Amino acid sequence: MTCYKRPAAAIPWLLLAVLLNGAAWAGDPVQLTNDGAFKRDPVFWPGKNELIFCQAQSATTSGNGGLMRTMRMTLPDRKVEMFLAAGEEAGGRSDREMAVSGDGRVIAYASVVNETSKMRVKDLANNKSIEFKRDPYVNRPTLSPKGDRLAFVKRGTQLVLLDLWKDDLKDINDEAKDQPFGSPGDMYPNYSPDGKRIVFTSHRDSDYEIYVINADGTGETRLTNSRGMDINARFSPDSRQIAFTSNRDGNYEVYVMNADGQNLRRVTSHPERDDFPCWHPDGKHLVVVSERQGKFDLYQYDVPDR
């Protein structure tokens, strides 16, 4: 009330509040793309200043409009090129949800080829690959640091661990090789860079909350407890923080918390959508898909101090 009665006296306090607030939000974001096409799933290539992300192919007046392509952006020059070749598949191919092992040797991603879903894992160093077929439906891969283990979502709701590159592994349909963990309703897994834990989202208890579990499937812990969705969690490079998307304020925003769920900090604050956070290798910045003026672009944000 004082502000309205004595506006002049309130000005210094307002300025101070603005300054403090500005410090809390840690500066304006840096816009990395400006084409506005729908994007998702950004991830930095380990050890390189390169960003991999999925982007809707420019849908023109003919042909296969609307397919997703995996792109690579080099920083700081922001040069963008196709990462995975478009391929010759009839009906086109959409790729999404790229995961990279910590040593950059193995990649895993989900594809739709001619309206049939697949998941692919490639050992880039040894030119080996595994293609996981359509049944059961699998998606959201995440790789262990050495690229020897794969966690993913099976049938849209069950988390599964799998040892890769075993001689007797034919494909992901071999359920005898599965190591299910968690409970029905689990989604969005992400390996910690130190390989010790997997963070994921589940609606097992109520709405979507974030949980963490040891990589051997033990020690499950719930990290968030808020109304609304907490999704798309990603470990920081040092495995000590977790970035995630939440609509707890009624809109999709990006937050960061310590790996034990403490010290919540808000990264974005905008009436449009902010989603798909990914950590810069320096651990001080996040790249986020932010919708601004109806366009989807990649922005780099400072991570607020702990």
Added chain:
Amino acid sequence: MSGLSGLSGPAVAATPRRAGKARAVILVWLWGGPPQMDTFDPKPDAPSGHRTPFSTIPTRTPGEHFTELLPRLASRSNMLSVVRTTMLFADHNPLPLSGQGGPAALKDEPSFGAIVAKHFGTDILPPFISISPPGTSSGAGFLGGPGTGGGRFGRAYDPFEIKCNALAQIDLPKEMQLGDGMSPARLSDRRTLLRDFNAAKRVVEAQAATDHERVFESAYRMLSARDAFEAFDVSKEKERVRESYGRSSFGQSLLLGRRLVEAGVPFVQVNWSTGTDALFEGAGMGWDNHHNNFDLLASYQCPLLDRGLSALLDDLQDRGLLDSTLVIAMGEMGRTPGISGRGGRDHWPLCSTLWAGGGVKPGRFIGRTDRSAGEALTEPVTGSMIGTTIAELVGLDSQGRGEMGVLQGGRTIDDLL
């Protein structure tokens, strides 16, 4: 040039029997079908295995909720009404577009768009325009299937199909496209016009006579009318307006639909999709969420729908068009209460439909469903009732419907009127 002899009058002129409250209809076709319990009819107390994982949020209508995925529409419930007991045909089928409800349906039944087109007619622009994203699958049942067009009215009442991408680049039928360097102004040169007509004539000569006439007349009327042609140019809109709809093919198609209605088109059908048709198998194809329902809704479908449809309602209201423009958002069907082993929901007849403008009373939530949103506890609303309600709102009364031979004996959704 013999084909020009019959071009002096409007191709599909018809004088409305009486004026209705709605002078135009925008049908937002969410093909597949939105899961009613995850969107407009949440059931937080449903049993495990059925219950939506999404939280509920209050709408502006006291006591009524949507899920958290639709905050903008929830805040606009004073502008729209929801029919929660719509009962359609639980399979991929465009029959709801013509008010039919089952396998015994007539394949030559005209669609709602054709009925409204025949009722109003237009002088220049086609009276029934269908907008789809580029690259729409050939399997899309709303493109050319039974019950999607003129049916027994003839092909003159088929939808005029155009494509619109996320950049609002419009793909007109080839017979409607201007050649390189051409513009509507240049077409005032009769020699140029003659040359283009001859080119268009060659395109259509191989087609049936009625089709020829329809295409030819539409081309003539549109290409010779600059103002009409500019209705397709979304770049004429202010950036603020274009942004508000979202830069998806769905959002920009809704904006194009509003422009076409403003230019006098009586029926526009905007078909869902955006630039990620093949994002998920069996799920990216509209709203057919057999797989991965919840991720798809949260990451993709609902944010685009919430933004685009809210912007359409705001825009129509700001321009004073909402009272005279009926907006309906509906799918082919609803989704199963039970969550499948693929993390999806399969086909189900019960669904929710959204209604706004054009004489519809806003802020109403019509019908009650059971604890899983699987069964109607009050009288279901059928496809025939949807069609009859549309007809009444545009002024096509029972006598007019009888003369057309459509929707006879149909009842209106009285709670909407």
